[in-house]
Amino acid sequence: MISEVGGEGFHEDVVDILKQHFHLICLKEFLKNPVLHGPKIQAMLMWNYSPAAEPSLLSCLPSLKVVANGGVGIDHLDVPYINSLGVKVANTPGVVSDATADMAMALLLASARMVVEGHLISVDSKTTSVPQNLMGVEVTGSTLGIIGMGHIGYKVAQRSKGFNMRILYHNRNRRSVEDEQAVGASYCEKLDDLLNESDFVVLVVNLTPETTGLISHRELSLMKPTATLINVSRGLVVDQDALVKALKSGTIRAAALDVTHPEPLPRDHPLLSLPNVLITPHTGTNTHATIRKMVHLMSTMFISSQSSAAAFKGFTLVMPAVAVGNVGQLAVDLLVSTLNMSRAGYFHTDCLIPMAGNNPYASCKEDAEELHTPAEVYTAAELKLAVLQIRAPIIQTRSKKFRQQLVSWIKASGFSRTVVLSSSHSYQRDDQQLQGTPLRYLITPSLLTASADALKELGWREMERIPAFPGVKDADVEPRLCIPGGGITKGLYTDSCDEDLPLAVLLLFCSEGDNIPDAFALVNHLNDWLHLLDSQSQEPNSKWKVPTSWSLLFGSGIPPALF
Numbered sequence: 001m002i003s004e005v006g007g008e009g010f011h012e013d014v015v016d017i018l019k020q021h022f023h024l025i026c027l028k029e030f031l032k033n034p035v036l037h038g039p040k041i042q043a044m045l046m047w048n049y050s051p052a053a054e055p056s057l058l059s060c061l062p063s064l065k066v067v068a069n070g071g072v073g074i075d076h077l078d079v080p081y082i083n084s085l086g087v088k089v090a091n092t093p094g095v096v097s098d099a100t101a102d103m104a105m106a107l108l109l110a111s112a113r114m115v116v117e118g119h120l121i122s123v124d125s126k127t128t129s130v131p132q133n134l135m136g137v138e139v140t141g142s143t144l145g146i147i148g149m150g151h152i153g154y155k156v157a158q159r160s161k162g163f164n165m166r167i168l169y170h171n172r173n174r175r176s177v178e179d180e181q182a183v184g185a186s187y188c189e190k191l192d193d194l195l196n197e198s199d200f201v202v203l204v205v206n207l208t209p210e211t212t213g214l215i216s217h218r219e220l221s222l223m224k225p226t227a228t229l230i231n232v233s234r235g236l237v238v239d240q241d242a243l244v245k246a247l248k249s250g251t252i253r254a255a256a257l258d259v260t261h262p263e264p265l266p267r268d269h270p271l272l273s274l275p276n277v278l279i280t281p282h283t284g285t286n287t288h289a290t291i292r293k294m295v296h297l298m299s300t301m302f303i304s305s306q307s308s309a310a311a312f313k314g315f316t317l318v319m320p321a322v323a324v325g326n327v328g329q330l331a332v333d334l335l336v337s338t339l340n341m342s343r344a345g346y347f348h349t350d351c352l353i354p355m356a357g358n359n360p361y362a363s364c365k366e367d368a369e370e371l372h373t374p375a376e377v378y379t380a381a382e383l384k385l386a387v388l389q390i391r392a393p394i395i396q397t398r399s400k401k402f403r404q405q406l407v408s409w410i411k412a413s414g415f416s417r418t419v420v421l422s423s424s425h426s427y428q429r430d431d432q433q434l435q436g437t438p439l440r441y442l443i444t445p446s447l448l449t450a451s452a453d454a455l456k457e458l459g460w461r462e463m464e465r466i467p468a469f470p471g472v473k474d475a476d477v478e479p480r481l482c483i484p485g486g487g488i489t490k491g492l493y494t495d496s497c498d499e500d501l502p503l504a505v506l507l508l509f510c511s512e513g514d515n516i517p518d519a520f521a522l523v524n525h526l527n528d529w530l531h532l533l534d535s536q537s538q539e540p541n542s543k544w545k546v547p548t549s550w551s552l553l554f555g556s557g558i559p560p561a562l563f
């Protein structure tokens with residue numbers, strides 16, 4: 001259920017994504033016959049705070065499983081109450097961060113340089129001369145105080161570094177020294193110090209009981225009279241009456257707000273008539289690219305391995321086989337990291353050794369604390385690409401079951417093709433496999449039809465079938481496919497042939513050891529086919545972004561002092 005298409009609901013531009021995944025019903029339609037529709041609704045997708053997840057509505061939705069919020073802030077949701085109904089709450093972190101940080105910078109710059117005032121003068125029919133007294137304040141080299149150094153706050157810092165700003169931040173937890181150094185930010189344990197010293201104060205906190213009214217009379221009075229307050233978090237973080245007073249009396253220079261309380265403000269609200277306020281209507285995430293990412297994340301988080309909905313219709317799936325040197329997994333790591341893929345969900349299976357760990361692609365401490373599991377699905381919607389990363393060994397006796405689960409999920413999800421990245425023991429190569437490239441492919445008949453031309457152009461080499469008894473050419477016995485060390489590769493390929501599944505295997509002969517160069521070789525090979533990264537680079541490996549977790553790949557090594 002959604003509130004509506006257009007108006008205050010989901011933008012027309014994203015409805016195609018929703019329709020790919022759901023049978024949509026709008027609130028108005030639902031309300032015409034709640035008894036009929038109620039039991040069918042499994043997900044409520046909120047946009048712009050609606051439909052409101054109120055008891056009167058939720059009680060009509062006995063089959064509801066998830067309330068998914070478009071946006072990261074869920075302060076408008078009573079999460080314990082919703083959970084008590086057996087309903088999960090989801091939001092869209094990560095994908096909103098860039099656009100929101102951009103908005104913070106837009107407000108900061110516009111307020112500092114009086115962009116809106118300048119525009120109004122420029123288009124005013126009475127303007128006859130260029131005003132000399134429209135004076136802004138300098139951004140470059142000034143001091144920025146970021147309150148809330150989460151994902152978005154950190155991105156504000158990254159941007160401000162380019163303006164040569166001195167960056168202070170206040171956060172519940174101090175970030176790592178590496179995070180601080182990367183953007184040149186200094187931690188202010190005391191909020192008061194940050195307020196005292198900053199020329200621009202940006203609010204990027206979540207709204208919680210602790211942050212409600214965080215900026216009130218006392219805090220504003222600590223700020224410089226030349227300072228600007230920028231708010232991209234929630235209106236209630238600022239005591240608006242105190243802000244009106246501070247702006248009127250010159251306690252601070254100006255405020256630039258993407259958020260207010262309420263939204264929009266009553267038309268006679270004093271903030272609206274102050275000359276030193278810039279207000280935008282909570283449009284921090286409003287870019288076509290970002291709303292599509294948000295909606296895609298909201299949609300794909302529901303996909304279950306049991307689901308029969310073709311959730312990834314037309315997508316290419318790339319997945320590793322857990323094989324020699326984990327080359328496939330490392331190659332998939334490079335894809336997720338470089339393409340900045342979003343985690344869309346988990347592949348639920350009882351066939352992998354259970355494990356959990358930190359986020360392997362974390363770019364900051366906060367991200368690193370996210371828990372990750374052995375089989376996760378990531379997507380890059382624009383590229384119609386999904387990957388299933390597998391991080392644990394398959395339980396030996398469950399290999400067949402795992403393959404069956406994979407095949408049925410791949411089929412149900414509607415992938416147009418699957419590419420398995422794999423490897424095989426170098427030392428077990430057959431004579432004919434010893435020369436030339438160590439890269440091989442396999443392709444199922446149903447994918448061959450679609451890819452024959454591409455393969456011809458690539459000039460790739462197919463994995464050779466080898467005689468059943470090495471050295472003995474027995475015409476009665478068909479040569480066999482043999483992938484030593486390849487894990488489920490052979491089984492998955494054979495199952496896919498039987499099931500008519502469009503699947504290719506790209507594999508590399510290699511040995512256990514430092515398999516990073518092998519991973520680059522395999523992912524570059526994949527890229528030659530799929531053109532996921534087109535950047536021309538002299539050094540083919542440098543176009544890939546190495547995930548942070550790779551620094552832990554080989555332990556801490558042998559102490560150099562030994563040599």
Ligand SMILES: O=CC(=O)O
Binds near residue numbers: 070072073096284
């Ligand atoms: O306000 C925007 C969000 O919560 O993502």
